[in-house]
Structure formats: structure tokens, C-alpha cells
Amino acid sequence: MTAAVIDGKTFAASLRGRIAELAAAFEAKAGRKAGLAVVLVGEDPASQVYVRSKGKQTVEAGMASFEHKLDASTSEADLLALVDRLNNDPAVDGILVQLPMPGHIDEQKVIGAISPDKDVDGFHVVNAGRLAVGQHGFVPCTPLGCLMLLKDRLGSLSGLEAVVIGRSNIVGKPMAQLLLGESCTVTIAHSRTRDLPDVVCRADIVVAAVGRPEMVKGNWIKPGATVIDVGINRLPPAVEGGKGRLVGDVDYASAAEVAGAITPVPGGVGPMTIAVLLRNALVAAHRNAGLALDDDTI
Ligand code: GUN
Numbered sequence: 001m002t003a004a005v006i007d008g009k010t011f012a013a014s015l016r017g018r019i020a021e022l023a024a025a026f027e028a029k030a031g032r033k034a035g036l037a038v039v040l041v042g043e044d045p046a047s048q049v050y051v052r053s054k055g056k057q058t059v060e061a062g063m064a065s066f067e068h069k070l071d072a073s074t075s076e077a078d079l080l081a082l083v084d085r086l087n088n089d090p091a092v093d094g095i096l097v098q099l100p101m102p103g104h105i106d107e108q109k110v111i112g113a114i115s116p117d118k119d120v121d122g123f124h125v126v127n128a129g130r131l132a133v134g135q136h137g138f139v140p141c142t143p144l145g146c147l148m149l150l151k152d153r154l155g156s157l158s159g160l161e162a163v164v165i166g167r168s169n170i171v172g173k174p175m176a177q178l179l180l181g182e183s184c185t186v187t188i189a190h191s192r193t194r195d196l197p198d199v200v201c202r203a204d205i206v207v208a209a210v211g212r213p214e215m216v217k218g219n220w221i222k223p224g225a226t227v228i229d230v231g232i233n234r235l236p237p238a239v240e241g242g243k244g245r246l247v248g249d250v251d252y253a254s255a256a257e258v259a260g261a262i263t264p265v266p267g268g269v270g271p272m273t274i275a276v277l278l279r280n281a282l283v284a285a286h287r288n289a290g291l292a293l294d295d296d297t298i
Contacts, residue, residue: 001223001257001258002256002257003227003255003256003257003258003259003260003261003262004153004260004261004262005256005261005262005263005264006149006153006226006228006261006262006263006264006268007267007268008145008149008263008264008267008268008269008270008271008272009267009268009271011148011149011152011271011272012145012271012272012274012275013271013275015148015272015275015276015279015298016057016060016061016275016278018295018297018298019061019275019278019279019282019298020060020061020062022282022293022295022298023061023062023063023282024062026282026285026286026289026291027062029289029291030285030289030291032064032091033062033063033064034063034064034093034094034281034282034284034285035063035064035065035066035091035092035093035094035281035285036054036058036063036064036065036066036092036093036094036095036096036120036277036278036281037065037066037067037068037086037089037092037094037095037096038051038054038055038058038065038066038067038068038096038098039068039070039079039082039083039086039095039096039097039098040067040068040069040070040098041070041071041072041074041079041097041098041101041102041105042070042071042072042101042102043072044098044100047098047099047100050098050274051067051069051098053274054096054274054277055067057274057275057278058278058281061278061282063278063281063282063285064091066086066091066092068082070082072102073102074102074105075104076104076105076106076109076110079097079101079105079110080109080110080113083095083097083110083113083114084113086118087113087114087115087118090288092118093118093120093281093284093285093288094118094119094120094277094280094281094284094285095114095115095118095119095120096120096121096277097110097111097114097121099170111123111124112124112125116137116138117284117287117288118284118288119138120138120141120277120280120281120284121138121140121141121277121280122137122138122139122140122141122144122174122280123140123169123170124138127139128169128173128174131174131177131178131181132177134181138280138283138284139174139178139280140170140171140174141272141273141274141276141277141280142170142171142209142230142269142272142273142276143171143174143175143178143207144174144178144276144279144280145269145272145273145275145276146175146178146207146228146230146269146272147175147178147179147182148272148276149228149263149268149269149272150205150226150228151182153226153261154205154226156182157179157182157183157184157205158182158183158184159183159184159185160184160185160204160205161184161185161187161202161203161204161205162176162179162184162185162186162187162203162204162205162206162207163186163187163189163199163200163202163203163205163206163207164176164179164186164187164188164189164207164209165189165190165196165200165206165207165208165209165210165216165249166188166189166190166207166208166209166210166211166230167188167190168209171209171230172188172190172209173188175207175209176188179205179207184205187199187203190210191210196220197217197219197220200216200220200221201220201221201222202222203221203222203225204222204224204225204226205225205226205228206221206225206226206227206228206250207228207230208227208228208229208230208231208248208249208250209230209231209249210231210249211231211233211249212231212233212249213231213233213235213247213248213249214233214247214248214249214250214251214252215249215250215251216229216249216250216251216255217251217254217255218251218253218254218255218256218257218258218259219254219258221255221258221259222258223258223259223260224259224260225258225259225260226259226260226261226262227250227255227259227261227262227263228262228263228268228269229248229249229250229252229262229263229264229265229268229269230248230249230269231247231248231249231250231265232246232248232265232266232270233246233247233248233249234246234247235247246265246266247265248263248264248265248268250262250265252264252265279298282298
């Protein structure tokens with residue numbers, strides 16, 4: 001058997017198309033564009049690529065993009081002052097400060113300074129708390145994107161066994177909360193979990209978010225399970241000076257022989273993150289403007 005490929009690239013493109021229509025409708029009603037501010041401190045190459053992509057896709061969706069690129073030596077106080085200005089800027093509906101931040105900046109302090117109503121990353125403790133108790137708030141983009149792919153594939157998730165590998169605040173913990181909210185039986189596994197293959201093999205849904213290349217093997221997977229691979233790892237180049245291959249946290253070749261459906265890397269979860277960020281920014285814009293977003297398909 002060969003697993004169906006879950007095409008996140010096509011799903012994300014279609015989501016961005018619907019967001020663009022709703023963003024145009026928002027502009028007509030509110031008399032202004034929905035606005036997303038992205039703050040990058042320093043020159044981390046991967047972060048620069050993400051931030052460029054976010055800006056481009058924000059504009060393509062018909063929203064206003066405000067980019068703030070700060071020197072790596074920017075003080076925490078200056079960064080907090082910028083966050084405060086953005087919190088009070090009526091043209092800014094969503095604020096994202098790119099992670100990781102340079103070592104001299106306390107990330108939790110900066111995230112905590114973002115207004116929870118503009119926290120489109122869903123990283124503020126208020127939004128983490130809202131997710132935990134089932135209130136409306138902002139949900140981190142990558143796990144929400146994974147949930148959209150799962151529901152598109154499986155319909156109701158009620159009663160399914162889900163194993164989330166990874167316990168980060170950005171992916172693992174919110175993913176587990178979302179799956180619990182869909183009435184899955186949820187296990188969170190991590191680096192200290194004993195007998196990980198044994199835990200994974202009871203799952204109907206496996207979400208791998210550990211950052212270890214090709215760690216999850218096909219013989220760990222229950223036949224027919226749905227596998228969501230959040231990992232993006234670059235292998236060492238085969239030839240000197242070349243670019244290494246991008247792989248996920250799942251050994252795709254062996255897993256695809258057993259799973260019912262699986263996300264590829266690249267082209268699976270990756271493109272969903274920015275599409276969901278735009279979705280969260282559009283939701284923020286409607287809430288901030290006191291307008292209803294009566295479309296529960298996004
Ligand atoms: N760095 C890697 N992923 C993310 C994300 O989703 N949001 C932010 N702010 N930084 C990141």
C-alpha cells in the first residue's frame with residue numbers, strides 16, 4: 001500500500017485565495033486594509049527568508065504589511081518600545097515578532113508585551129490559556145494548519161488516538177490541545193519517552209514535531225494512520241559546496257508504505273504556517289474593527 005499524499009501546498013494556496021476575498025470585503029466595510037506587522041531582530045538567514053515570504057504573501061492577500069528589521073544589537077527596551085507603538089497603532093491588527101530572538105533579549109518578556117488581541121502567533125500566555133480552556137483566542141499557526149489538514153482528510157477526529165511527538169510551546173503543546181478539543185485521545189511524547197515506537201504504533205494520527213531528521217520510521221506506524229510531519233531539516237550536502245536535501249522528522253519512504261496518508265517535506269505543513277498567519281491577521285482585523293467574520297470555512 002502507498003499512502004495518499006496530503007498536499008499542503010495546494011490547500012494553503014486555496015486558503016490564501018479565500019482570505020484574499022475576505023480581506024477585500026473587510027477593506028470595503030472598514031475603509032482600511034487589515035494590517036500585519038512583522039518584527040525581525042538580527043540576521044538569522046532562515047528568519048530572513050520567512051519574513052520576506054510573510055511580507056510578500058500579506059500584500060498578495062490584499063493586506064497591509066509593516067516590516068520592522070532591527071539590528072541584532074537592538075536593546076530589549078527598544079524592542080519593547082516598538083511593540084508598545086504597534087499595540088497602539090490602529091492600522092496594525094496583528095503583530096508577530098520573529099523567533100528566535102538574539103540571546104540578550106528575553107523572548108517571553110517580548111511576547112508578553114504584545115497585546116493578546118494582536119497576538120496572531122498565539123504565543124501570549126493569555127492565548128495559550130484561552131486555548132487550554134476552550135475560549136476564542138489566537139492559536140499558533142503551525143498546529144492550526146496541521147489541524148486543518150487533518151480535518152480535511154479525516155472529517156471528524158472524535159475518538160481517534162493521536163500521538164504528538166514534541167512538547168514545544170509553538171507546536172507540540174498547542175497541537176495536543178487542539179486534538180483534545182476535537183475529542184481525540186491524546187498522548188504527548190518527547191525525548192524522554194520510553195519505548196517511543198510502541199507509543200507511536202497505537203496512533204491513528206501521528207504529528208511529528210521534534211526537529212530530528214527522519215527519526216520516525218515506517219515500522220512504528222499503524223497501517224492506515226495519518227502522518228503529519230512538521231519537521232524541516234536540512235541534511236549535510238552530498239557534495240562539498242552543494243545544498244543538503246530537506247527532510248522531515250519522518251522517514252518518508254518507509255512511512256509512506258504503511259500510512260494511509262502523509263504530508264511530504266517540502267510541500268506539506270510548511271506552506272500552511274503563513275496561510276494560517278494571514279487567516280489569524282484577518283480574524284484580528286475583524287475583531288479589532290468590531291465586524292463579524294461570518295465565514296467559518298477559514
Ligand atoms: N519562528 C519559527 N516559526 C515561527 C512562528 O510561527 N512565529 C514566530 N514569531 N517565529 C517563528
